Amino acid sequence: MSEEKTVKEIKEINIALLGLGTVGMGVYKLVQRRKNELPRKIGCCVKVKKILVRNAYKIRDGVDNDLITDSWDEILSDDSIDIVVEVMGGLEPAGTYIRQALEAGKNVVTANKDLIAEQGHELLVMAEEKHCDLLYEASVGGGIPVLRPLKQCLTGNNIDMVLGIVNGTTNYILTRMTEDGMEFDEALAKATDLGYAEADPTSDIEGYDAGRKLAIMASIAFNSVVTFKDVHTEGITRITSTDIRYADAMDCVIKLLAVGKQEEGQVSANVYPMLVPKNHPLASVNDSFNAVFVHGDAVDDAMFYGRGAGELPTASAVMGDVIDISRNLLQNCTGRVGSTCYRNLPIKPLGEVKNCYFFRLQVEDMPGTLASISSVFSKHNVSIKQVIQKPAKKHGSELVVVTDFVKENDFAKTLDELRTMEMVYEISSVIRVYA
Numbered sequence: 515m516s517e518e519k520t521v522k523e524i525k526e527i528n529i530a531l532l533g534l535g536t537v538g539m540g541v542y543k544l545v546q547r548r549k550n551e552l553p554r555k556i557g558c559c560v561k562v563k564k565i566l567v568r569n570a571y572k573i574r575d576g577v578d579n580d581l582i583t584d585s586w587d588e589i590l591s592d593d594s595i596d597i598v599v600e601v602m603g604g605l606e607p608a609g610t611y612i613r614q615a616l617e618a619g620k621n622v623v624t625a626n627k628d629l630i631a632e633q634g635h636e637l638l639v640m641a642e643e644k645h646c647d648l649l650y651e652a653s654v655g656g657g658i659p660v661l662r663p664l665k666q667c668l669t670g671n672n673i674d675m676v677l678g679i680v681n682g683t684t685n686y687i688l689t690r691m692t693e694d695g696m697e698f699d700e701a702l703a704k705a706t707d708l709g710y711a712e713a714d715p716t717s718d719i720e721g722y723d724a725g726r727k728l729a730i731m732a733s734i735a736f737n738s739v740v741t742f743k744d745v746h747t748e749g750i751t752r753i754t755s756t757d758i759r760y761a762d763a764m765d766c767v768i769k770l771l772a773v774g775k776q777e778e779g780q781v782s783a784n785v786y787p788m789l790v791p792k793n794h795p796l797a798s799v800n801d802s803f804n805a806v807f808v809h810g811d812a813v814d815d816a817m818f819y820g821r822g823a824g825e826l827p828t829a830s831a832v833m834g835d836v837i838d839i840s841r842n843l844l845q846n847c848t849g850r851v852g853s854t855c856y857r858n859l860p861i862k863p864l865g866e867v868k869n870c871y872f873f874r875l876q877v878e879d880m881p882g883t884l885a886s887i888s889s890v891f892s893k894h895n896v897s898i899k900q901v902i903q904k905p906a907k908k909h910g911s912e913l914v915v916v917t918d919f920v921k922e923n924d925f926a927k928t929l930d931e932l933r934t935m936e937m938v939y940e941i942s943s944v945i946r947v948y949a
C-alpha cells in the first residue's frame with residue numbers, strides 16, 4: 515500500500531485552537547512538524563481545522579489565513595471538530611467556551627492554570643458526565659510531564675508530599691541574584707526581557723502563579739480538591755542580596771517553593787521562599803527551569819525536571835494531551851479518567867503548619883540580652899537549633915538564629931513579642947528553612 519493511500523484511509527482528528535499566542539503558535543508549529551509521522555505513530559492524522567483569535571486581521575506569519583476566525587460559534591457549531599485546545603488564558607471567556615465545548619460533546623485540552631486552579635474539579639465532573647476528556651498537562655511545569663505521572667503512573671501510591679519549583683520567572687531571578695550578585699529589580703528586568711515574566715509580573719513575583727500550579731498538583735496528588743484560595747502564597751519581593759549571602763554561608767540557596775503535604779488527615783498547600791540545603795536535588799534547579807519532587811509510600815522519592823514555560827516546551831505538553839485524546843477517540847473510550855478527587859480533606863491552616871526558621875536580630879550589646887531573648891523563645895515553644903553572634907554593622911550585635919520546627923502561630927507570636935523589646939533594634943531576613 516502506498517503511503518498516500520494509507521494516510522487517506524486513516525481517521526482525521528480535527529482540532530480547533532482557541533488562541534494563537536506563544537503557546538498556540540507552538541502547537542500549530544508542532545502539528546505541522548509531526549504531520550507525516552502521526553498517522554504511523556498514533557494511527558490517525560491531527561489537523562488544525564480552525565483558530566480562534568481576538569484580532570482576526572493581525573498578520574500571522576506562517577499560518578494559513580483561512581483557518582483564522584474571531585467567531586467562537588463557528589467552532590462550537592462545527593461537528594467535525596473533535597478537540598478544542600484552549601490556549602488563550604484567563605477565566606473568561608475561556609471558562610464559558612470550555613463548558614460549551616464539553617456540553618457539545620467536544621474533548622478539551624487546556625494550558626490554563628488560572629481556570630483549572632479555580633474550577634478544575636467542576637469542569638472535570640462535567641467532562642465525565644459527557645464522556646469527554648479534559649486534559650491540562652501544560653498548566654503545571656510547562657513541558658515537564660508531571661500531572662499525568664501523578665494521576666496515572668503513581669496512582670498505586672499514597673502520596674504525602676509534592677514539592678516544586680514551578681515558576682520560571684522567580685527561579686531565574688533568584689538564580690541571577692545568587693550567581694551574579696544582582697539585586698531583585700535588575701534580575702526582574704532581565705527576566706522580563708527574556709520573556710519569562712508575564713506582562714504584569716505580579717502573579718510571578720508574589721507567588722500566585724506558583725500557588726495556582728500547587729493547587730492543581732495537590733488536588734491530583736492527594737485526591738482531594740484544593741483550589742487557589744486554599745493556598746497561602748508569599749513571593750520573593752523581600753529577598754535581598756544580603757539574604758542570599760547569608761544563605762550561601764549556611765550552605766543553602768533560596769528558592770521559591772510550592773509545598774504541598776498530606777498529613778494527619780489534612781492537606782497543607784503553601785508557597786514561600788525557603789532556604790534549601792545545597793545537597794537537596796531542588797537546590798541545583800536553576801534559571802527558568804522547573805522541577806517537582808514527589809514522595810509516595812511505594813515509589814519513595816521521584817523528581818520531574820525540565821523547561822517550565824516557552825513556546826515549544828509548553829506546546830509539547832499540549833500535543834501530548836491532544837495525542838492521548840486522539841488515541842482514546844480511535845478506541846471510542848474518551849472520558850476514561852475524570853476527577854480523581856474522591857476525598858474531602860480539610861485544609862490545614864497556615865498557623866498550624868510547622869517550619870524551621872532563619873532570621874537575624876539587631877540587638878543591644880549588653881549582659882542579659884541573650885538570656886532575655888531566649889526566655890521569649892521558650893515561652894512560645896521555639897527551640898533554637900543554631901545561634902551565631904556577630905558585631906552589627908551600625909551598633910550593638912547581630913544574632914543569626916535558626917530554629918527547630920515550630921508552629922507558624924507560635925513563631926509569629928515570638929516575633930511580635932521580640933519587636934516590643936527595647937533591646938531589639940530590628941528583626942530582618944525572616945525566611946523559612948526546608949528541613
Ligand code: NAP
Pocket residue numbers: 532533534535536537538566567568569570572600601602603604606607625626627628652653656822823824825828
Ligand atoms: P498569549 O501569548 O497572550 O496569547 C493569547 C492568545 O489568545 C492570543 O492569540 C489572543 O488573540 C488569544 N485571545 C485572548 N483572549 C481572547 C478572546 N477573548 N477571544 C479570542 N482569542 C483570545 O498567551 P500564552 O502565553 O500563549 O498563554 C496561553 C495560555 O497558556 C495561558 O492560560 C497561560 O497561562 C498558559 N501557559 C503559558 C505558558 C507560556 O510559556 N507562555 C506556559 C504554560 C501555560 P490575539 O492574538 O488576537 O491577541
Ligand code: HSE
Pocket residue numbers: 656680681682683684710711712718723822823824
Ligand atoms: N510566567 C510563568 C513562569 C510562565 O514564569 O513560570 C509559565 O507558566
